Amino acid sequence: MTHPANMSVSPPTNTIDHSAAIKLQVEGLRKTYGPIVALDSVDLKMVEGEFLTLLGPSGSGKSTLLWAVAGLNNPDSGRIWLDGREATYAPPQERDIGMVFQNYALFPHLSIAENVAFPLKMRRKSGTDIGAAVKNALNTVQLSHVGDRFPAELSGGQQQRIALARAMVYEPSVILMDEPLGALDKKLRDHLQIEIKELHERLGVTILYVTHDQEEALVMSDRICLMKDARIEQIGTSDEIYRRPRTHFAADFLGESNILPIESDGAGVGRLSTGEVVRFDAGLAPEGPLSLMIRPDAVRILDVGAGSEGLDCVMAKIESRIMAGAITKLFATLSDGTRFQANLLTGSTHAGVAPGVSVILGWSSDAAVPLLRESA
């Protein structure tokens, strides 16, 4: 059996290849702007060919970290290595990186072809090599016909793709992208996400990507680096961060969550404020008072009378029901009034599950993540 050639898009690999060379390493990086701490003791490692996304709320230091890697700002302390060579204070032009700026930063006085040729000219490539490489790069982003135009004559999405072509044409081994799709509409964004992902697979380039759109991060990344208040909150694959967040913030930022305070003796069994008993993996539990995080999509409705099927369950009363396409969201309260949410597949949700009805909600104890309790 032969594989068709256009099947080359493989699903993102969710594990890092530990045998691959370390491409980028950041250690103890700190950067302040006057009294503002923009980055604080940040450590990060990326392997060759990895797609890592910096995700975090506005002002969390994503751009600052990216700019430090690009050599566009001067860190206060800490070190940066690229390809095993220290580059903390090396000027940007000596780093062999490509960068896509948030608003593209295309040179308005140069034509599209000249924009793409610029990095090659800076590398003193011969005229014929430049011509061929530019043509090739423009083909890759499917814009071979706009070479003679000027940036102002392109649409936002086209400019974005040119910025991409310009950052890749000289085959840098690392490409940094600062919210490259931030200014585009949803449809174009979805399309370009796939294009960038394809290019990444095809060229095997290492990409450090910034976004504050969690869905974008989940779709594109091998690993996600979650940032908050100038620090790294958690690094891991999309799956790890979604299934095993380590803090309230991580649980909240990536998707919806139920977070319930529990009393526990530390042996993997806890008691909710309603008195119901729940289980969790004791190996994951931090020291101190605990909360339990359960994703709404891990929750099921159990038939009254049937057994618990080995799941942990709570009694809940449905307050409201919202159909959001494929998913139906149930907002319920537990017996002591605590709010609890369950997301069910619309197609398999009985019409009788309506506001006012009491149900038993259950989840597998694997899906329950113990977190250090934070006063909300």
Added chain:
Amino acid sequence: MEQFFSRLRGPWLSAPAALYISLVFAVPVLWLLGLSLVDNGAPSLANYERLASTPLYMRLLGITLKIAALTTLFAVIGAYPVALMLSQVRKRRNLLLLLVLLPFWTSFLVRAFAWMVLLGRRGAINQTLEGAGLIEQPLTLMYNTTGVLVGMSHAMLPLAVMTMLPVMLAVDRRLTLAAATLGARPGSAFWLIWFPLTMPGVAAAGMLVFVTSLGFFITPALLGSERDTVIVQEIIFQIQQQLNWGFAGAIGVLVLLTVLAILSAYNAVFGLSTLGGGIGKAPQKGPVGRMASRIGTGFLTILARMTDAALSLVPQRLSERGVSHPLAATSALILAFLAVPTLFIVPVAFTEASFLSWPPRGFSLQWFDAVTTDPRWIEAVGRSLLVAILSAGIGLLLGVPAAFAIARARFAAKPAVFALLMAPVIVPNIFIAVGLFYLFSRMGLVGTTLGLSLGHAVLAIPYVLVTVIAVVRSYDERLDLAAYTLGASRAETLRRITLPLIRPGLISAFMFAFIVSFDELTIALFLTGGETITLPKKMWDDAILQVSPELAAASTLLFLFMTGFVIVAEFIRQRAAKRGA
């Protein structure tokens, strides 16, 4: 009906100003130029035949063009680093800007006198060099082309800085950073990205300085020799000494054609629209523009490589955005060149001697006494203040509505109206002066305060127009709409919302117009007479005889007044701006 009025309303707001400029400026000037085509009451080209056949006039034009070109070169080269530095600093920009603005607002006459104190045979520079034993004979620094160029570059530098700065501020700073990530070394990033992007500012500055220099005769007359006579002086000579209006008109046509040729060349390459500051979005693609840009790119690439090679000798280390040391040092030198000379006029005013000397002899206040008790000085100051206030008032009255029309209304004649209203600052002042003289002498207005005020208002209108247009453009019109929805009438909205918010702009406009009038000499040369004399005219008359300590004292007082005025006005403007924000 309502719609009919609102449709008329916008464009018609510019009518009073347009009418005023037409009647008081355009018609007399055109009439005057028309005189050149008449000889003894019959149409004739005799004036032009004489102009073409006498080598003197072509030589004068040559001298004028040479002085203007060299002035432009020096002013633009000097202004570039200063504007670059100003565009890079953040916190101290307003303070540093004041160092450029102060010389800008200091009287041309005062600045010319200051250079006379510095450059004369027994001036500060020669005395210092001789005292240090570096020279035996005094150098000839003045009454020659060197003196003229020093004075002219000094006079034009602030204009060049102020023209370039908005363009530099509009360039996206990340573009040079992007260039660096793409592998450009600092030299390449500067010459291939930053410099071309700021080119419209350089060109606009060059054009404005050149055109202004063409009509400038004060500095050449005071600092130059016979051989530095510029063509405008010949127009004055023909009118005041020869009473030959027709021939003066012919020379005027020659000067105007030169200005027009420069303007159209500029328009072909850069487009006149870039003059308003801000960079053109897509580059001009006319054939001339393309050629120029191709040659330019080659040249810039060479510059970039040379700079990079030179820089590679010094070890490269990442440096945060900010002003580099060489740039800071260069701009400090240029700012010193701008600010320091004027200060030399202060000590010589305190001399005990009855002639200018360096270093000043002893200490005495006699010359200040002389100025402040002499009724002629007091009369001149009073007249100047009155004329400045009146003409700035007329300028606001006519200019502000016109600015609203230009900024907000859409009408076919808008470019023509705008060009008409701006013409008084593009055309050399001498034309306004001569045209007004021609008109007012018929109406008995020469030598009157009213005549002077009406004349200065011609100059005030374009300054008010430009300042207020900028403010109105940046004004969020939805605020007016919001006021309407809240029940305010048009008049109430204007009074309670619009005017308070644009007040800082109106203050700037008034200040602009006031200073332009207070400092104006060319029009005053023609429109004053007998008893009615303005301060610059009085200073000029004295300077023609001798630059005396008394003149230095008057200049010092004027300098102090202007500095105080600019600082107070700027303070009021900033306070109004803060309240508006």
